[in-house]
Amino acid sequence: MHIDDLIDATNLYINSDKHDRAQLSIPKEWAQGRTAYGGLTGALVYSAIRQKVGNDRVLRSFTCNFVGPVVTETGFDIEVEVLREGKNVTQVIGKAIQNENVCVMVQAAFGVSRESKIEVLNTDRHTMRAPTKADFLPQIPKITPKFLRHIDLARQAGGLPFTGSKESKIDGWMRYTKPPKALTDAHLIALIDGWPPTTLQMLKWPAPASTMSWNIEFVYPHYTFSPKDWFAYQVRTRQATDGYAQTEANIWDPSGRLIAISRQTIAVFD
Numbered sequence: 001m002h003i004d005d006l007i008d009a010t011n012l013y014i015n016s017d018k019h020d021r022a023q024l025s026i027p028k029e030w031a032q033g034r035t036a037y038g039g040l041t042g043a044l045v046y047s048a049i050r051q052k053v054g055n056d057r058v059l060r061s062f063t064c065n066f067v068g069p070v071v072t073e074t075g076f077d078i079e080v081e082v083l084r085e086g087k088n089v090t091q092v093i094g095k096a097i098q099n100e101n102v103c104v105m106v107q108a109a110f111g112v113s114r115e116s117k118i119e120v121l122n123t124d125r126h127t128m129r130a131p132t133k134a135d136f137l138p139q140i141p142k143i144t145p146k147f148l149r150h151i152d153l154a155r156q157a158g159g160l161p162f163t164g165s166k167e168s169k170i171d172g173w174m175r176y177t178k179p180p181k182a183l184t185d186a187h188l189i190a191l192i193d194g195w196p197p198t199t200l201q202m203l204k205w206p207a208p209a210s211t212m213s214w215n216i217e218f219v220y221p222h223y224t225f226s227p228k229d230w231f232a233y234q235v236r237t238r239q240a241t242d243g244y245a246q247t248e249a250n251i252w253d254p255s256g257r258l259i260a261i262s263r264q265t266i267a268v269f270d
């Protein structure tokens with residue numbers, strides 16, 4: 001099932017009467033080990049949130065906590081609550097709830113663009129060559145997540161998971177294998193989470209790992225993207241101790257303009 005079908009189903013769900021709607025569910029092909037792909041569940045909750053916010057307000061900040069696994073092929077609900085709508089900023093929370101447990105919790109802040117005397121333009125650049133084709137992670141049963149059939153990754157630096165690397169970074173490009181109808185912020189959210197956690201490459205053997213929390217700051221102005229575009233990604237481990245890692249990534253559009261900064265806390269059970 002294409003991500004567009006899941007986003008459309010979510011939007012229909014949240015816009016229909018509470019008593020009339022069937023539960024949502026995510027097919028197995030979007031699994032990431034024991035859970036549904038976190039980028040997808042975060043994007044679906046975000047998409048439901050977006051339905052409750054006027055189009056003059058753009059996404060500035062997305063915060064997502066993965067409280068527990070979302071089981072695929074099993075119904076779940078999404079609840080959205082607008083916390084505050086000011087003159088400029090709207091703050092909304094959304095939750096994915098399965099078997100009466102909150103599994104994913106998103107808080108998003110949207111803001112109108114305003115005149116300001118302050119302008120600091122981002123100067124972070126990358127020097128990666130444009131990709132010519134996807135550089136697939138090897139398909140190892142029970143190790144390579146199923147959802148990766150939907151996302152093309154083209155790695156240019158950094159190690160593969162579980163290869164005993166001395167590094168803990170990844171540089172590369174990402175895009176949808178089958179382009180969506182249009183590339184929205186929900187699609188970007190689901191794309192950005194596609195890379196394996198940087199610390200896993202330092203391990204010699206497979207071990208479970210789970211992203212616990214995730215924050216994306218969206219940088220503006222945004223330009224119109226083509227659904228076929230590749231986006232550049234560079235992620236670094238800022239620190240890893242006590243079984244938890246903090247990672248930070250820059251995301252650029254195909255013209256080399258920074259569009260987002262993504263940070264995650266990942267629990268590793270090695």
Ligand SMILES: CCCCCCCCCCCCCCCC(=O)SCCNC(=O)CCNC(=O)[C@H](O)C(C)(C)COP(=O)(O)OP(=O)(O)OC[C@H]1O[C@@H](n2cnc3c(N)ncnc32)[C@H](O)[C@@H]1OP(=O)(O)O
Nearest residue numbers: 033035038066067068069143144161196208209210211269
């Ligand atoms: C050459 C090579 C090519 C390789 C080719 C590519 C490979 C590529 C690898 C990509 C690897 C993806 C790694 C990111 C995986 C997400 O990002 S998953 C998506 C989003 N995140 C989530 O769904 C997390 C939801 N939250 C949670 O599950 C819980 O809050 C947390 C974070 C696990 C908290 O831990 P906790 O309080 O200890 O939770 P609890 O329920 O008590 O469970 C602990 C147990 O779960 C296990 N566990 C934790 N995470 C997992 C997991 N993901 N799966 C299974 N068991 C897990 C622990 O090991 C522990 O096991 P036991 O000690 O009981 O045996």
